[in-house]
Amino acid sequence: MRATALAVALLALPVAAQDEPSTFLRALELPAHRSLMAKIRGANLAPFESDGCSGGLSTSWRVVADLFPDFADMHDDAPPWEDCCVIHDRAYHDAGGAADAEASFEARLGADAALRACVIAKGQTRREELAERYNVAPDTIDRAYLAVAEAMYNAVRFGGQPCLNLPWRWGFGYPKCVAGF
8 A cells, every 4th residue: 555655656746856755755665664674684685686777678678689680780789778777786786785764765766866867878978879870969869868767767766665576676685575664
């Protein structure tokens, strides 16, 4: 029930509001961070693993690249922002190194904002090349990368909460926990 309320709240808010979460959003998520912090005390951190961009994004990209060689020639066989996802995964793996629930909440928020910024920056490095290739204005490339970055940000804010039974949850390098509401 509480997870559903959190999902609705996150999806209903503009992205800018998520950068500075409301007291309501903080209150909804902090119990899960407290449960995670209790679970990781004395727990062993599993070795780091990454699937690139979770949710099938990297896998789907590779399938498309295999099917369409021209796509792979232009865009490679992995998303151009995949290294952003791996950096994000490193933060998620150990819950940002946080020692308490509030620090964990802030670290997750920072990791998610850094992912968004990294994807946007990747677009900036490719904007002229892609604009020429696709015969569009460079700001079209900027908007496309911004759209991808915002979608990824919203996806990780919604689906990356601690103590969810998902492989990409915040603190995934620690044993699974159950959110204490």
